Amino acid sequence: xxxxxxxxxxxxxxxxxxxxxxxxxxxxxxxxxxxxxxxxxxxxxxxxxxxxxxxxxxxxxxxxxxxxxxxxxxxxxxxxxxxxxxxxxxxxxxxxxxxxxxxxxxxxxxxxxxxxxxxxxxxxxxxxxxxxxxxxxxxxxxxxxxxxxxxxxxxxxxxxxxxxxxxxxxxxxxxxxxxxxxxxxxxxxxxxxxxxxxxxxxxxxxxxxxxxxxxxxxxxxxxxxxxxxxxxxxxxxxxxxxxxxxxxxxxxxxxxxxxxxxxxxxxxxxxxxxxxxxxxxxxxxxxxxxxxxxxxxxxxxxxxxxxxxxxxxxxxxxxxxxxxxxxxxxxxxxxxxxxxxxxxxxxxxxxxxxxxxxxxxxxxxxxxxxxxxxxxxxxxxxxxxxxxxxxxxxxxxxxxxxxxxxxxxxxxxxxxxxxxxxxxxxxxxxxxxxxxxxxxxxxxxxxxxxxxxxxxxxxxxxxx
Amino acid sequence: xxxxxxxxxxxxxxxxxxxxxxxxxxxxxxxxxxxxxxxxxxxxxxxxxxxxxxxxxxxxxxxxxxxxxxxxxxxxxxxxxxxxxxxxxxxxxxxxxxxxxxxxxxxxxxxxxxxxxxxxxxxxxxxxxxxxxxxxxxxxxxxxxxxxxxxxxxxxxxxxxxxxxxxxxxxxxxxxxxxxxxxxxxxxxxxxxxxxxxxxxxxxxxxxxxxxxxxxxxxxxxxxxxxxxxxxxxxxxxxxxxxxxxxxxxxxxxxxxxxxxxxxxxxxxxxxxxxxxxxxxxxxxxxxxxxxxxxxxxxxxxxxxxxxxxxxxxxxxxxxxxxxxxxxxxxxxxxxxxxxxxxxxxxxxxxxxxxxxxxxxxxxxxxxxxxxxxxxxxxxxxxxxxxxxxxxxxxxxxxxxxxxxxxxxxxxxxxxxxxxxxxxxxxxxxxxxxxxxx
Ligand SMILES: Cc1cc2nc3c(=O)[nH]c(=O)nc-3n(C[C@H](O)[C@H](O)[C@H](O)COP(=O)(O)OP(=O)(O)OC[C@H]3O[C@@H](n4cnc5c(N)ncnc54)[C@H](O)[C@@H]3O)c2cc1C
Numbered sequence: 001x002x003x004x005x006x007x008x009x010x011x012x013x014x015x016x017x018x019x020x021x022x023x024x025x026x027x028x029x030x031x032x033x034x035x036x037x038x039x040x041x042x043x044x045x046x047x048x049x050x051x052x053x054x055x056x057x058x059x060x061x062x063x064x065x066x067x068x069x070x071x072x073x074x075x076x077x078x079x080x081x082x083x084x085x086x087x088x089x090x091x092x093x094x095x096x097x098x099x100x101x102x103x104x105x106x107x108x109x110x111x112x113x114x115x116x117x118x119x120x121x122x123x124x125x126x127x128x129x130x131x132x133x134x135x136x137x138x139x140x141x142x143x144x145x146x147x148x149x150x151x152x153x154x155x156x157x158x159x160x161x162x163x164x165x166x167x168x169x170x171x172x173x174x175x176x177x178x179x180x181x182x183x184x185x186x187x188x189x190x191x192x193x194x195x196x197x198x199x200x201x202x203x204x205x206x207x208x209x210x211x212x213x214x215x216x217x218x219x220x221x222x223x224x225x226x227x228x229x230x231x232x233x234x235x236x237x238x239x240x241x242x243x244x245x246x247x248x249x250x251x252x253x254x255x256x257x258x259x260x261x262x263x264x265x266x267x268x269x270x271x272x273x274x275x276x277x278x279x280x281x282x283x284x285x286x287x288x289x290x291x292x293x294x295x296x297x298x299x300x301x302x303x304x305x306x307x308x309x310x311x312x313x314x315x316x317x318x319x320x321x322x323x324x325x326x327x328x329x330x331x332x333x334x335x336x337x338x339x340x341x342x343x344x345x346x347x348x349x350x351x352x353x354x355x356x357x358x359x360x361x362x363x364x365x366x367x368x369x370x371x372x373x374x375x376x377x378x379x380x381x382x383x384x385x386x387x388x389x390x391x392x393x394x395x396x397x398x399x400x401x402x403x404x405x406x407x408x409x410x411x412x413x414x415x416x417x418x419x420x421x422x423x424x425x426x427x428x429x430x431x432x433x434x435x436x437x438x439x440x441x442x443x444x445x446x447x448x449x450x451x452x453x454x455x456x457x458x459x460x461x462x463x464x
Numbered sequence: 465x466x467x468x469x470x471x472x473x474x475x476x477x478x479x480x481x482x483x484x485x486x487x488x489x490x491x492x493x494x495x496x497x498x499x500x501x502x503x504x505x506x507x508x509x510x511x512x513x514x515x516x517x518x519x520x521x522x523x524x525x526x527x528x529x530x531x532x533x534x535x536x537x538x539x540x541x542x543x544x545x546x547x548x549x550x551x552x553x554x555x556x557x558x559x560x561x562x563x564x565x566x567x568x569x570x571x572x573x574x575x576x577x578x579x580x581x582x583x584x585x586x587x588x589x590x591x592x593x594x595x596x597x598x599x600x601x602x603x604x605x606x607x608x609x610x611x612x613x614x615x616x617x618x619x620x621x622x623x624x625x626x627x628x629x630x631x632x633x634x635x636x637x638x639x640x641x642x643x644x645x646x647x648x649x650x651x652x653x654x655x656x657x658x659x660x661x662x663x664x665x666x667x668x669x670x671x672x673x674x675x676x677x678x679x680x681x682x683x684x685x686x687x688x689x690x691x692x693x694x695x696x697x698x699x700x701x702x703x704x705x706x707x708x709x710x711x712x713x714x715x716x717x718x719x720x721x722x723x724x725x726x727x728x729x730x731x732x733x734x735x736x737x738x739x740x741x742x743x744x745x746x747x748x749x750x751x752x753x754x755x756x757x758x759x760x761x762x763x764x765x766x767x768x769x770x771x772x773x774x775x776x777x778x779x780x781x782x783x784x785x786x787x788x789x790x791x792x793x794x795x796x797x798x799x800x801x802x803x804x805x806x807x808x809x810x811x812x813x814x815x816x817x818x819x820x821x822x823x824x825x826x827x828x829x830x831x832x833x834x835x836x837x838x839x840x841x842x843x844x845x846x847x848x849x850x851x852x853x854x855x856x857x858x859x860x861x862x863x864x865x866x867x868x869x870x871x872x873x874x875x876x877x878x879x880x881x882x883x884x885x886x887x888x889x890x891x892x893x894x895x896x897x898x899x900x901x902x
Contacts, residue, residue, distance in 0.1 A: 101697060101797040124701065146647045157645060159654070160622050175875060180795035181821050181852045183608070185870040186879050186898060187663075188621060191654025195647050215703040235563060241586060241675030281705060283744035340643045342564040372644050373564075412645035420648070427648055431635040436650045438885040442878070454649060 001040035001083070005061055009043050009085070012053045017044040017091075028068065028086045034335060034389075035076025035418045039066070039086040046091045048166060048174060048204040055202065056172025058085055064448045067198040069109065069141030072133045074336045075417025077145070077197045081452045087202060089140050095119055096205070103210045104163065104180045109140020109203050116208075125210040128155040131413070132324060140203050146195030148413035150246040150277070150320075153371035155211070157413065159194040164207030167193060170200070170444040180207055192439065197415050198450040200443040214279035217245065218289040219307040221316040222274045222296035223267065227251055227366075229299045230272035231346045234370045236295045237276065238343065242288055246277040247371030254323050254365040254378075261326040264319040270302065274370070275320050277313075320367075324378075327365045331380035334365075335392045337420075339403035340412030343373040352402040353377055360391040374412035375403070400426055416454045424456050471523040472503055475547070478515040479507050483553075494548045496528060496536050497861050499894075501545040508553045510570065510628055510636055510667035517665060518634025520547050520891060527892045529661035531603025532574065534595040537782055537858040538607060539660060539896030540869045551602050554667060562587060566642055568626065568670040571602025587673045590617035594781040602666045608658030611777040612708035612738060615819030617674060620657055626670030627653045631663075632887040642670055655882070662893030663886045677707075677740035682769040683750065685735040685757045686726035689807070692733045693800035695757060696818045699737065700796065702756075704749050708738030709818040710776045711803050715828070716813035720775035725762045733803065735818075736776055737761075779815040780824040782858035788836055789826045789859075792843060794852035796821040805846055809839045821852070833863055840867050848872075873898060 001020075009018050019025065019042040029038045040063075045051045058065045064084035071078050080086055093110035100123050107116060113127070113134035120126055129142055130149040137147070143165070148157045155161075164178035178190040193200055224230045230249050237244065250258070250273045255266050266273060274296065278288050293304045307313035328334065341349050346368065353375070357364045365378040379395055381388040400410045404426040411420055424433060437455055440447075476484050485491055485504040494504045502525070507513045520527045525546035530536065532552065555572035562585045569578055575589065576597035582588050592611030593604055603609075605627070610619040617623065626640035629652075639652035656663055687695060692711060699706050712734045717724065724734065739749055754761045764772055782789050792802055799816045802823040806814040811828035825843070827836050844854040848871075856869045873879070879898045883890070893899070 099795075099797075100701065102795040103700065104795070124703070146651070148645050152645065156618065156622060159651065160618060175878070177875065179851050181793045182619075183793045183822070184853050185855060185873045186875060187882060188608075188654045188658055189875065189878070191621060191651055191657075195651050200650075212701055212703050215705075238565065239563060241678075243675065281703075281741070281745035281748065283748050284742050287742070287744070340645050342561065342566070342642050344561075344563045369645075374643075374645050407642050409641050409643050409646040409648045411648050412643065413647055415647050416649060424649060427641070428638065432637045432639070433649075435629075435631065435635065435637040435639075435886075436652060439650050439652065439655070439882070442881045442885050 005057065005063065006041060008057050009041060009054065012057070013043050013045050013050055017046070018042070029079065031071040031076060031078045032074050033076040033417065033419055035079045037079045037081045038083065039080045040083045042086045042088060044088050044091045048168065051087060051168045051202055051204050052172050052174050054085065054087055055168050055170065058448055059170060059172050059446065062446065062448065064451045066450045067144070067202045069138030069144070070112070070136045072137045073141065073145055073417060074414045075411070076419045077415050077417035077450070077453060079418060081418060089138065092204070098123060099180065100125060102180050105208045105210055107139055107206055107208060109138060109206065111139045113137055113139055113142060120210060121213065124213055126213050127208050128161050128211055129158045132321070139206060139208070143194050143203050143206055144196065144198050145413065145415045148369065148374065150248055150369060153247060153369070154243050154245045159191055161209045162190060162194055162206055163209050165190050165193055165203055166205035167201040168204050170446065170449040174204070178207065195415070197417060197454055199440060199454050201449060216282040216285055217277060217279035217313065218285045219313040219316045220276040220289055220292045220296070221305045221307070222293070222301040223270050223303045224272040224274065224301050225270060227272045227350055228347050229301070230274040231350065231370065233274055233296050233299050235344055237292055238371070240291065242292070244276050244371065245279040246275065248275040248320055249273065249368045249370045250320060250323055251366040253363055254327060254367050255319070257326040257330045257365055258319045258323055261329045262318070262322040266319055273319065275316065323367050327378050327380070333381050333383035335379040335381065335396055336376060336414070337396050337399060338374055338376050338412050338414045339399055339408060339410055340372070340374045341403050341406045341408030343371065345406040345408065346370060346373060346375070349375065349402055349406050353399055356395050356398045360395045362391055362395055364395070372412070373408065397423070418453055421452070421454065421456050468502065471525055474519050474523065475503065475505055475516060478519060479505055479512050483507065494530070494550070496542050496545065499542045499545045501528065501548045504548040504550055506550050506553050510554060510630060513549060513554060513665050513667050514630035514634045514636040516547070516549055517630050517632050517892065521632045521889050524889070524891070526894055528894045529606070529665045529892065531572065531600035531606070532598050534599050535603055535607050535609065540899065541861055541864050543895035545894050549665060551600060557581065558668060564642070565673040566625070566670055567673055568642070568668060569601050570668050571600060571666050573601050575599050575601060575604065582673055583676070586676050588676045589671050590623060590674045591620065591671070592777050594778050596778070601669045601671070605657050605666050605669050606659065606661050612710060612773065612817060615709060615817065616707040616740065621654060623672045624653060624657055624669055625672060627656055627666055628668035629656050629664040630667050632889065632891055636667065640670070644672060660893065660897040662883060662897045664892070678742045679740070679746060680769065680773065681739045681746055681750070682764045682772045683737040683739070683753055683761050684724055684726055684764060685737070685761050686728060686732045687735060687757070687760060689731055689733050689804055692735060692803070696735060696800060697797065698756060700819055704752060705741060705745070706737055706819070707740040708776070710736035711800065711816040711818055712736065713803060713807040713814045715811055716779065716815045719813045720779055722772055722775050724768070725764070736772060738773060776815065780857065786860050787826060787858055788863065789824060789857045790840060790843060790854060791857050792823040792847045792852055792854045794821045794823065794847055794850055798850045798852065799823055802846065805843065812839070836863065837867055844871055870897070
């Protein structure tokens with residue numbers, strides 16, 4: 001990269017906030033996916049104005065830039081594919097305002113989700129999106145990915161909890177959209193920008209909608225001898241008109257991984273664990289929890305436990321919380337996908353995934369946000385084993401195809417990033433994609449904001 | 465043949481002559497704010513809608529998209545209308561997937577028929593826009609209209625997970641899908657929901673359903689205006705699960721024709737607390753609310769309760785073509801204050817949706833145009849100073865000409881760039897939303 005550009009960057013954010021040494025750049029060539037790509041420079045702005053000046057510099061020099069939060073995304077979204085500048089938002093980590101009266105918080109993008117929750121809790125409030133990565137991932141990253149989490153069955157995803165954004169546009173101009181009030185006249189660009197993965201601009205400030213913490217919660221854990229029975233329990237619970245806050249399933253591979261790393265006392269000869277979280281007014285919970293437990297027993301659950309106190313509940317949740325880490329521990333190399341199907345298609349798609357697993361001789365550890373049909377198939381492979389990796393990739397493609405055919409989508413919460421671009425055509429026609437490209441062109445006519453992400457190239461989309 | 469006849473002929477080729485209305489008298493019932501369309505098309509499928517839009521764009525025939533016509537009072541005065549594309553016949557239920565709590569229907573399906581369908585399985589579309597269930601699903605999507613239960617369930621923007629949209633160039637595109645969680649590509653649906661038919665014609669909509677609540681109850685508190693802010697604030701921040709929270713001044717109670725078991729002195733505001741849920745939880749909530757309000761709380765009986773839910777939903781709907789209805793959207797802590805401001809206006813009614821920061825208001829029928837305009841200006845200034853916005857939802861045409869319907873719109877240049885991208889010839893929407901000054 002041109003020395004002059006580096007000098008300008010240094011002038012904007014200070015020498016200590018620019019990285020250019022190869023060893024440093026290497027650290028920002030990854031995220032939590034398998035994609036790699038080296039930036040030319042990494043900068044750490046500390047203010048919206050700093051971000052704007054960096055982006056303006058990029059715009060003037062036709063240099064591409066990639067925003068980055070904590071780098072926990074699982075789709076290659078924060079990896080630069082064309083070099084350029086990685087703009088890390090982690091130093092913009094201030095909670096600017098907690099406006100309890102208006103049920104809003106104004107925060108910078110680098111605030112870590114859990115840190116925010118901890119600041120809100122004393123006010124009796126929460127920001128509903130709670131991705132399993134919340135200890136590390138930033139609220140800016142959550143917004144950029146439209147993150148979900150275990151509790152979005154009942155509470156919705158990030159887009160349902162953000163009312164305003166300040167955005168540095170790809171030209172370097174700063175704009176604000178929405179605010180503390182709802183329904184500002186105009187198209188809903190807050191809604192459009194959420195989930196745009198840094199390809200339409202950089203989110204520099206957010207107005208978040210806060211909600212009171214639930215009155216109370218209860219957790220039910222049921223152990224099953226078949227995955228189908230766990231899935232069927234989920235369907236019955238919903239069919240009876242209950243709306244649990246979370247419905248999570250882990251399969252045997254995941255349970256084994258958990259017990260090998262962070263033993264929680266789950267039996268090893270079972271096929272599925274179903275975790276049900278009910279929250280809301282205390283008075284309705286006993287009855288609902290009892291009914292959920294009954295449904296699980298009717299479907300031949302081997303064991304059902306109900307947690308009522310925070311300690312009991314935490315114990316039941318512990319296996320689920322450590323599941324991803326535990327799986328990564330037994331197989332540091334894994335391909336993660338989060339294809340999503342209408343909930344009732346889970347059993348059918350599961351059978352296909354198991355078949356894919358067999359056909360490719362792979363191990364796939366499955367964790368689902370079953371309530372909303374979001375399947376996390378963690379495909380384990382041996383690092384450095386090319387053949388293994390190729391089979392894992394093939395399996396991924398087959399899972400996507402199966403889910404798309406079942407009326408689902410290739411990603412429920414992790415984003416398209418770099419890794420799923422090639423699968424967009426499973427869901428969208430060239431015309432659909434063209435309509436999305438129009439949006440990108442309005443925001444980023446020069447194509448400098450996180451290039452090669454989300455949308456396939458015009459030719460690759462097979463447009464005519 | 466005249467140029468117009470040629471154009472109409474091309475339209476007939478798409479939908480058949482019987483589906484194109486050109487007779488002046490018949491077309492007259494499709495007038496919008498004094499503008500008489502040249503023709504009205506009644507397509508029967510999304511493909512026909514797309515065909516019409518493409519042809520009309522090619523021929524420079526401006527298009528206004530219409531659902532059931534119950535919310536056509538919304539919007540700036542239209543520019544000349546070439547063709548009304550009426551969606552009434554594009555109305556199939558594509559898929560009711562009760563087990564997955566979704567319903568997909570074409571734009572012209574009425575909320576009424578969809579509610580009936582979902583109701584048979586103990587479910588509902590959590591949509592309750594003013595204007596009743598006659599509204600079409602497409603119209604609700606295009607206007608993003610919601611009602612009292614928005615506080616609990618969200619607005620159409622939150623509840624719509626998939627769309628099929630016909631664009632001006634005739635492309636029929638899909639946005640989103642059938643799953644609640646879906647982050648594949650941009651959320652184009654957000655762009656079209658609430659775009660008032662200016663970016664394309666919404667042809668098909670997928671909505672999240674919800675189980676019908678076991679019970680509904682409505683509590684009313686009659687309280688001194690000074691206490692309203694504190695009590696509603698406490699309710700909003702509490703762990704109770706209030707499903708809707710309304711505030712009405714005495715003029716509004718009268719306009720809603722509600723008979724309530726509370727005495728309504730002029731300085732009294734009525735707070736309506738809507739609850740949904742099961743019996744056990746309901747009883748406890750009632751107790752806590754009674755305690756919080758110092759015992760001034762009355763529970764409406766079933767009939768009264770039903771009337772109140774309904775009246776609160778319908779409050780913002782204009783009584784007739786001359787009615788003035790204005791909506792202020794504010795940070796929620798300013799709602800009570802806005803109700804007070806409006807109540808000071810001579811005889812104005814005001815109904816607020818406290819949980820969503822929305823305050824609806826209108827003058828009594830005999831108010832002069834001049835006074836109304838002054839009040840509207842005052843309210844807009846009030847909202848502007850509190851990072852809110854005021855939209856004139858309904859008003860006679862002359863008033864709309866003197867008071868901007870949408871007010872100052874931030875990012876207008878960007879909205880127009882988007883409009884240019886999706887409708888390059890500016891052919892659809894007839895200037896009702898975010899348009900360039902004529
Ligand atoms: C163990 C684990 C569990 C996870 N669980 C969940 C889960 O339950 N639900 C879920 O949805 N996801 C989950 N994820 C994925 C990931 O944590 C989320 O996508 C998260 O929102 C990313 O935040 P981040 O700060 O790490 O962003 P990054 O990974 O740094 O960036 C994500 C994307 O956003 C862009 N970006 C970042 N900041 C900004 C900004 N300020 N403005 C514009 N664009 C920006 C980046 O360019 C990139 O495209 C999980 C990941 C891991 C590793």
